[in-house]
Amino acid sequence: xxxxYAIVAIFILIGLxxxxxxxxxxxxxxxxxxxxxxGRNIGWIVTFLTFSATLFSAFTLVxxxxxxxxHGIGSWTFIAVVDTxxxxxxxxxxxxxxxxxxKFHFITPAQFLGERYESYMTLVVAVVIQFxxxxxxxxxxxxxxxxxxxxxxxxxxxxxxxxALIATFVYIETGGMRAVAWxxxxxxxxxxxGAYAVSFWFLMKHFGSLAVMFEKVxxxxxxxxxxxxxxxxxxxPMLISFFIMIFAMPATQFQLTTRYFIARDLPTLKKSMIGxxxxxxxxxxxxxxLGIGGAYVWPSLKSGDMVLGKVLSELSPILMIIGIMxxxxxxxxxxxxxxxxxxxxxxxxxVVEKKGELSVKEKLAINRAVVLILSIIxxxxxxxxxxxxxxxSILSFAGTLQILPAMIGALYWKRATAxxxxxxxxxGVVVLVVLKFFNPGFNLHGWHPAIWGLLVASLLFVVVSLLxxxxxxxxxxxxxxxxx
Amino acid sequence: MIKLLLFVLWIFIYxxxxxxxxxxxxxxxxxxxxxxxLLLFTLILLILVVIYAVxxxxxxxx
Numbered sequence: 001x002x003x004x005y006a007i008v009a010i011f012i013l014i015g016l017x018x019x020x021x022x023x024x025x026x027x028x029x030x031x032x033x034x035x036x037x038x039g040r041n042i043g044w045i046v047t048f049l050t051f052s053a054t055l056f057s058a059f060t061l062v063x064x065x066x067x068x069x070x071h072g073i074g075s076w077t078f079i080a081v082v083d084t085x086x087x088x089x090x091x092x093x094x095x096x097x098x099x100x101x102x103k104f105h106f107i108t109p110a111q112f113l114g115e116r117y118e119s120y121m122t123l124v125v126a127v128v129i130q131f132x133x134x135x136x137x138x139x140x141x142x143x144x145x146x147x148x149x150x151x152x153x154x155x156x157x158x159x160x161x162x163x164a165l166i167a168t169f170v171y172i173e174t175g176g177m178r179a180v181a182w183x184x185x186x187x188x189x190x191x192x193x194g195a196y197a198v199s200f201w202f203l204m205k206h207f208g209s210l211a212v213m214f215e216k217v218x219x220x221x222x223x224x225x226x227x228x229x230x231x232x233x234x235x236x237p238m239l240i241s242f243f244i245m246i247f248a249m250p251a252t253q254f255q256l257t258t259r260y261f262i263a264r265d266l267p268t269l270k271k272s273m274i275g276x277x278x279x280x281x282x283x284x285x286x287x288x289x290l291g292i293g294g295a296y297v298w299p300s301l302k303s304g305d306m307v308l309g310k311v312l313s314e315l316s317p318i319l320m321i322i323g324i325m326x327x328x329x330x331x332x333x334x335x336x337x338x339x340x341x342x343x344x345x346x347x348x349x350x351v352v353e354k355k356g357e358l359s360v361k362e363k364l365a366i367n368r369a370v371v372l373i374l375s376i377i378x379x380x381x382x383x384x385x386x387x388x389x390x391x392x393s394i395l396s397f398a399g400t401l402q403i404l405p406a407m408i409g410a411l412y413w414k415r416a417t418a419x420x421x422x423x424x425x426x427x428g429v430v431v432l433v434v435l436k437f438f439n440p441g442f443n444l445h446g447w448h449p450a451i452w453g454l455l456v457a458s459l460l461f462v463v464v465s466l467l468x469x470x471x472x473x474x475x476x477x478x479x480x481x482x483x484x
Numbered sequence: 485m486i487k488l489l490l491f492v493l494w495i496f497i498y499x500x501x502x503x504x505x506x507x508x509x510x511x512x513x514x515x516x517x518x519x520x521x522l523l524l525f526t527l528i529l530l531i532l533v534v535i536y537a538v539x540x541x542x543x544x545x546x
Contacts, residue, residue: 073519081526087533091540211514218516225516270537277533281526 006153009321010328014167017186021171021179032363035176036107036344037261042181044268048275050181051259053188053333055083055249056283057137058144061195061327064284066304068291072224074234076288082246083280089250090273094260096411096482098269101261103481108341109257109407110349116410118475119418120353125425126403127345130254132429133399135374138338139381140396141331146382148327152312152320161382164328165375168336172343172371177262180336187329192283194326199286201319202311206297213289217296224295241448245397251407252400254345255337335378343370395436398450402428405454405461414479418471420464428457 033039042050067075097112106112110130114123146160155163171183207213217224228234250256263269294307301307312323347367352358358366405424409416435442435449444452470476512520 073516073522076519076522076526081522081529084526084529084533088536091536091542095542209514211511214511214514214516214519225518227518266543270540273537273540274534277530277537281530 003154005317005321006149006155006324009325010149010163013187013190013325013328014163014170017183018167018170018174020186021174021183023175023182030360032348032360033105033107034178035360035364035367036340036348037101037258038176038178038181040102040262041264042178042262042268043264044271044275046181046185047259047263047268048272048279049188050184050262050333050337051250051256051272051276052279052283053184053191053329054255054259054337055086055280055334056188056191056330057334058141058148058327058331060191060283060287060330062144062148062305062308064287065291065294065307068224068288069295069301069304069307071229071231071233072226073288073292074227074229074239075291076284077227077239078234078242079246080280080284082243083284084277085243086247086250086280087273087277089247090260090269090276093251093257093407093411094269094273095266097257097260098263100478100482104478106261107348108344109254110345112478113406113410113421114349114353116471116475116478117406117416117418117421118471118473119422122406122418122421122425123349123353125422126406127349129400129403129425129429130345131342133396134253134255134338134342135377135381137396138335138342138374139378141335141338142378142382145328145331148309148312148324151309152324161379164332164335165379167332168339169371169375171336172340173368177258177340180340181262183336184333187333188279190329191326191333192279194322194329195283195286198311198315198319198323198326199289201315202293203289205314206293210289213293213296217292220299221295224292235446237446238448241451244454245401245448245450248401248404249397252403253397255334255341258337258341258344339371339374339378342374343367346370398432398436398448398453399429401450402432402453402457405458409461409465410479411482413465414476414483415465415470416461417465417468419468420461423464424457424461427460428453431456 031039064075064079067078097109100106100112100116104112104115106115110123110126113126114120142161142164145164146157149155149160149163150157171179203210203213207216214225221230223230228238250260260269263272290307290311291304294301294304294310298307298310301310308323308327312320315323344367347363347370351366352363402425405428406416406421409421430453432449432453434440435444435452439449442452471479511517515523
């Protein structure tokens, strides 16, 4: 019976979001700027909710309780503190990107990089890196939804996958970015409210209060209440590594960078910055309760990722459905944004760059085909799901991090050159992959391989830039405009 | 200036106070020692970010 309830609840959530997003149907297809960046006319509430919902994925409710369960309270620093701090990316990066988009009508961050460096190669390398690291990330989300629906509600894995991907396709096709942003607003609120409802119930049922929960955990597993945690994961080098990887995400993962384009004006950016910080500060507390409390209630689970499933299995049907909807909302709001940005990167930055001007209708038709093909690829990847969801997800941040020197150079350094940009991006990814998978014995001194990749990429970026001559035409004009 | 202040706070409050002691007790307001500091630090950070957002006006800086 619970399967039927869950399917009905999910369709209600999808229907509600689709109804809200259908308001965008008529205006979004007027121009490609309307479709991909919502005419740069979104208010602050939707801007911060779509940013937050895109940032907080299924990882928030599935992976994070697992982190707290395994590594203890140090997990709070690794994500909640960094995500709150991340709001400062608005003045550091977002404002200049927003300004460039408004003045030069950029649709994608890769287009900005390509025109700023006057280099098609830079654009292509940035697009390839996004595809390389976002596709596995998207698949992780789809796997997260399907697994949860299977374990908690008895919905077959394949059916769960198909529901998630069709819902995403519908949102994007309904009205592009405007529809996705409004949908995300609904999904973000669902995630927030659902996470608190489920964790509060869990706390009351097993402990009665926070103080009792911590007292009990102290008695049986006090290492969970310390840093660097039972397995010593959160050492200072590793915390700083995570800090850099996560803090940089709005500049390096284009589904987030694109959100800076959509803000209506400067006051919208400022208010949305506050919204982002508040959302990030509070959204992870439920995961802390579930993970730390779960370690006392179920001390010998095979994997920390199973905590949420255990909690859901104890809930009354209504609360279970609320919990499932929260995870579904978290994953869906990330997948739809990633799918839209990848389709925009392919349609605008690869097809339109090569083919020249196309009509809006033609571009939208290409976009539809790209979204369909990407959905099929995600579906195929998800059929053979990898075991360590969290690790793959973290590799995604690590891979896109290698774009950071090129992005910061484009925004802040007049002397930055195109060869420096694409050489640094490629080298950073190569160093990361070699150190992660084929380390020939290089001592990382406790730092994540991504940081070594970033270090090499940054050095190369500076040296190669100093050896060449910076863009003197449109690239220089863009730089002067955003620095003004 | 505020960016610098935030950076200094990050280095001087977050790492030495929260991470080094490895303390579990005493419990403060029902929270373990380390978690109390982490949550307090998050709250301070949030307040600073809000103050920064309210006072930030890039068009005046030019």
